[in-house]
Amino acid sequence: MTKQKFDPAKIDFGLDSFGDIPLSASGQLLSQAAAIRQVVAEGVLADELGLKVIALGEHHRADYAISSPDVVLAALAARTKQITLASGVTVLSSDDPVRVYERFATLAALSNSRAEVVLGRGSFLESFPLYGYDLRDYDLLFEDKLSLFAELLKERPVTWSGKTRSSLKQMDVFPKTEQALPVRIAVGGTPASVVRTAKYGFPLTLAIIGGRAERFLPYVQLYQRAADQYQQPIQPLAVHSHGLIAATDDEAKELAWKYLRESFVKVGQERGWAPMGQEQFNFEINEGSFYVGSPETVAQRLARTIKQLGVSRFELAYGAGGLPAAQRMKLIELYAQQVVPRVRELLAEEE
Amino acid sequence: MKIGIIGAGKLGTVLGQLAQKAGYQVLISGSGAPSKIELIISVLLPQAKALTTAAVAQQANLIILALPLHQYQTLQPADFAGKIVIDATNYWEPTDGPATELLLPGISSSEMIQQQLKDSQVIKALNHIGYHDLADQALPAGSDNRKAVALAGDHVAAKQQVAEIVNDFGFDPVDIGQLAAGSLLEPGSPVFGASVAREQLQQLIQDYAALKKIDNSKNA
Numbered sequence: 001m002t003k004q005k006f007d008p009a010k011i012d013f014g015l016d017s018f019g020d021i022p023l024s025a026s027g028q029l030l031s032q033a034a035a036i037r038q039v040v041a042e043g044v045l046a047d048e049l050g051l052k053v054i055a056l057g058e059h060h061r062a063d064y065a066i067s068s069p070d071v072v073l074a075a076l077a078a079r080t081k082q083i084t085l086a087s088g089v090t091v092l093s094s095d096d097p098v099r100v101y102e103r104f105a106t107l108a109a110l111s112n113s114r115a116e117v118v119l120g121r122g123s124f125l126e127s128f129p130l131y132g133y134d135l136r137d138y139d140l141l142f143e144d145k146l147s148l149f150a151e152l153l154k155e156r157p158v159t160w161s162g163k164t165r166s167s168l169k170q171m172d173v174f175p176k177t178e179q180a181l182p183v184r185i186a187v188g189g190t191p192a193s194v195v196r197t198a199k200y201g202f203p204l205t206l207a208i209i210g211g212r213a214e215r216f217l218p219y220v221q222l223y224q225r226a227a228d229q230y231q232q233p234i235q236p237l238a239v240h241s242h243g244l245i246a247a248t249d250d251e252a253k254e255l256a257w258k259y260l261r262e263s264f265v266k267v268g269q270e271r272g273w274a275p276m277g278q279e280q281f282n283f284e285i286n287e288g289s290f291y292v293g294s295p296e297t298v299a300q301r302l303a304r305t306i307k308q309l310g311v312s313r314f315e316l317a318y319g320a321g322g323l324p325a326a327q328r329m330k331l332i333e334l335y336a337q338q339v340v341p342r343v344r345e346l347l348a349e350e351e
Numbered sequence: 352m353k354i355g356i357i358g359a360g361k362l363g364t365v366l367g368q369l370a371q372k373a374g375y376q377v378l379i380s381g382s383g384a385p386s387k388i389e390l391i392i393s394v395l396l397p398q399a400k401a402l403t404t405a406a407v408a409q410q411a412n413l414i415i416l417a418l419p420l421h422q423y424q425t426l427q428p429a430d431f432a433g434k435i436v437i438d439a440t441n442y443w444e445p446t447d448g449p450a451t452e453l454l455l456p457g458i459s460s461s462e463m464i465q466q467q468l469k470d471s472q473v474i475k476a477l478n479h480i481g482y483h484d485l486a487d488q489a490l491p492a493g494s495d496n497r498k499a500v501a502l503a504g505d506h507v508a509a510k511q512q513v514a515e516i517v518n519d520f521g522f523d524p525v526d527i528g529q530l531a532a533g534s535l536l537e538p539g540s541p542v543f544g545a546s547v548a549r550e551q552l553q554q555l556i557q558d559y560a561a562l563k564k565i566d567n568s569k570n571a
Contacts, residue, residue, distance in 0.1 A: 138445070
């Protein structure tokens with residue numbers, strides 16, 4: 001087993017958005033169209049400030065504006081220079097692997113090979129009835145389509161047959177890329193999904209949205225053990241978690257209670273969960289997986305998680321709920337200009 | 352004492368870890384052959400034994416159900432006969448399908464499982480706290496701010512034993528009544544997804560029982 005060497009200077013920091021609808025300066029919710037343009041402005045800012053990746057998730061709901069991440073990413077391709085343009089996630093189960101390949105290979109062309117596909121089963125399920133899929137095939141659809149997608153990535157004529165779409169016989173897909181299309185699989189903690197990711201030799205993204213990050217250490221070990229067993233390389237680990245950075249701890253906490261917590265309460269309500277109380281909120285902020293506070297506070301907590309799990313890439317899910325657009329821009333500035341250099345410093349000190 | 356866990360997903364593996372930490376021997380099964388979960392178990396539960404569901408049920412002294420609810424009809428009553436079964440499952444439409452096709456009107460989902468496993472003593476417990484809270488919030492008995500886990504069931508002695516296990520796992524057991532009162536712990540309940548201490552849990556249940564006009568005074 002070869003482990004990645006841990007080098008603080010080489011850790012990538014990025015941003016994740018689902019296209020949450022922000023409030024304007026006057027306290028009105030933006031339109032969904034304006035929310036999408038806001039994300040483009042944020043991606044441009046992130047690129048200018050040197051962040052390494054922006055990942056946009058696919059949703060089909062009133063509270064998230066982005067249903068077609070690749071189209072938004074294409075706009076960003078034209079306006080950015082260095083940032084990796086990723087989905088986060090593309091719900092492969094309710095999509096067509098051939099079209100996913102075509103769209104992201106096109107994005108790669110437009111962005112000079114900065115496209116990345118992040119595949120997942122998705123935690124929201126609206127895409128299934130919307131595209132005519134049966135939720136009872138939740139896992140089968142992903143497994144089956146992933147096997148085709150892995151073939152398509154070889155960029156040679158494909159012969160494939162499976163259970164969830166028509167077979168292909170020596171069919172080729174276009175455009176061809178200039179560099180192999182990078183792919184990740186994002187997992188929420190289902191052990192079998194971790195094993196599947198390693199089996200295909202894809203890098204793993206852990207979506208850690210509640211509880212202590214170190215709880216995921218066994219999953220990192222499971223990924224490594226599985227990669228070993230399937231004779232696949234151990235690829236660098238990414239982690240996605242929610243965060244809110246403001247000038248002071250108090251301001252960040254207040255905003256997080258108002259917007260981040262609220263978005264959890266709203267989604268939880270649909271799933272029959274009791275609303276997150278003050279104690280749970282405090283736990284998530286102090287010990288769990290909400291990275292909330294001043295740049296120094298967030299940097300300390302991030303450095304700890306990165307070291308504990310051996311993270312190569314951290315993606316901050318920002319702007320959950322109605323967090324006003326101006327505060328989102330400020331958050332990105334604080335993250336890129338203060339948190340990221342401070343995390344590197346903290347990690348270098350410990351080396 | 353051997354605790355059997357049916358289900359090797361997020362919940363099943365966390366419960367297995369709590370059981371191991373408490374000194375129990377753990378037997379665990381997934382939905383297929385044991386070989387399908389061996390790798391997972393070797394890392395997440397290195398001391399546990401991966402078996403078929405039938406073997407887990409037959410060999411364990413007590414069994415915890417941590418499988419998707421809709422799979423309950425695959426459980427063979429004979430394998431579970433005479434044993435205490437902790438039902439930690441919940442109805443969740445995306446994986447279980449429409450409620451009208453699975454749940455039975457007027458009874459809690461745990462009573463439905465009791466009807467399937469008619470020769471077992473089904474106790475509902477460990478279903479209402481999220482799996483990451485189960486992992487993060489377990490504390491030794493007597494700790495400050497220890498969280499509580501509700502249990503419901505019709506068999507007093509069986510409930511006593513489950514209460515001991517809940518305590519060993521790191522939580523204060525709170526008996527909320529007979530199995531029918533298990534509906535007070537289902538999705539939509541103010542304790543569903545909540546991780547709170549004993550008094551608060553009792554208060555939430557009492558208020559919710561009054562609101563739903565459910566008499567849970569019997570057998571509590």
